[in-house]
Amino acid sequence: MAKLVGHVGTGFGFFVIGTWHLFNHIKQHALHPNGYTSLLWFPTPKIRHFELFFIMCATLIFLLMELFGNHQLLNSDGTIPSNHLHYLEHSCISLSLFVYAFFSMLIDKIALSLQAQNGLTNFLASIAFGQELLLFHLHSTDHMGVEGQYHWLLQIVILVSLVTTLLGIPFPNNFLNNFVRSYSIMFQGLWLMVIGVMLWTPKFIPKDCYINLEEGYQVVRCHGHKALGRAKSLVNVEFSWYVIGTTCLVVSLYLVCFKIFTKDNVDYQSLKINSEDHQEEDWVDVEAQKRSELKKFVEMGKVFAHN
Numbered sequence: 626m627a628k629l630v631g632h633v634g635t636g637f638g639f640f641v642i643g644t645w646h647l648f649n650h651i652k653q654h655a656l657h658p659n660g661y662t663s664l665l666w667f668p669t670p671k672i673r674h675f676e677l678f679f680i681m682c683a684t685l686i687f688l689l690m691e692l693f694g695n696h697q698l699l700n701s702d703g704t705i706p707s708n709h710l711h712y713l714e715h716s717c718i719s720l721s722l723f724v725y726a727f728f729s730m731l732i733d734k735i736a737l738s739l740q741a742q743n744g745l746t747n748f749l750a751s752i753a754f755g756q757e758l759l760l761f762h763l764h765s766t767d768h769m770g771v772e773g774q775y776h777w778l779l780q781i782v783i784l785v786s787l788v789t790t791l792l793g794i795p796f797p798n799n800f801l802n803n804f805v806r807s808y809s810i811m812f813q814g815l816w817l818m819v820i821g822v823m824l825w826t827p828k829f830i831p832k833d834c835y836i837n838l839e840e841g842y843q844v845v846r847c848h849g850h851k852a853l854g855r856a857k858s859l860v861n862v863e864f865s866w867y868v869i870g871t872t873c874l875v876v877s878l879y880l881v882c883f884k885i886f887t888k889d890n891v892d893y894q895s896l897k898i899n900s901e902d903h904q905e906e907d908w909v910d911v912e913a914q915k916r917s918e919l920k921k922f923v924e925m926g927k928v929f930a931h932n
Contacts, residue, residue: 628843631690631715632821636814638683643811645676650807651879654800655886662739662798665746665790666729674733680726688719708840714760721753740797747793754787770853771834771845774860775820782816785809808875815871819863831856 649667669675691712692698698709705713729746737745761780789806796802823829824845827836833852836843847853 629821629825633818636817639814646807651882655883674730677726677730684719684723691716721756725749725753743797751790758783771856774857778864
């Protein structure tokens with residue numbers, strides 16, 4: 626149960642941040658297609674650093690749960706049990722994300738140039754994603770079975786997040802790069818939630834497979850190579866379905882939001898142009914009236930002169 630809640634809770638955090646980034650990138654690009662620029666995080670109206678506070682609070686809670694949860698992290702002699710190493714690995718991922726959010730907030734308060742701020746925040750996020758990829762790849766837990774297939778596919782998504790974040794340093798104003806990065810963060814969260822539900826809910830375990838308790842850790846095992854191969858293939862198909870479904874979702878979100886924001890932008894521009902046109906017409910009318918009055922004044926002057 627703890628594994629299910631941990632994966633779903635963490636995944637929900639990634640999903641929220643990724644969706645928030647997607648929406649804001651689309652909005653920025655729709656309103657400013659020629660002058661599009663964006664940082665790695667987005668300020669909110671009332672609390673500027675709300676997103677960074679959210680990341681720090683979420684990672685701190687997860688870090689404390691991993692270190693001081695319902696388990697004894699250290700043996701009586703001060704050593705770390707081998708079946709508890711994954712708690713430390715997960716806490717390192719949380720710590721790297723906390724460092725990213727904390728220093729991103731400090732960098733913003735110091736008010737560096739936009740280029741320097743963008744480069745440093747992307748660098749910090751790259752370190753966090755790099756840590757995540759490395760620790761999942763070299764995970765101490767046995768990831769050779771069904772769970773291993775889920776996590777191997779997760780590494781592909783993390784790699785996309787890492788590469789697009791690194792590309793954000795030299796290309797901060799590239800909308801497609803920022804869009805793909807946000808999508809990959811959102812998909813990380815979705816896939817983590819899927820892992821939590823599918824691996825630790827007995828009714829979702831593939832046929833001829835079962836949950837086995839090994840050294841205090843629940844592991845999905847299968848009866849024979851044929852059952853394991855079938856289970857892995859089902860994971861691959863499931864991953865493909867989620868990729869297709871989320872791709873349709875984010876592209877639809879882009880089209881809907883782009884239409885809404887560009888319509889508002891066009892209406893505003895039209896109102897501004899019409900206002901300027903009316904002002905110009907009023908100015909022309911005033912000038913014509915002045916010239917007419919001046920002409921009458923000159924003619925009256927000539928009459929008086931002749932008299």
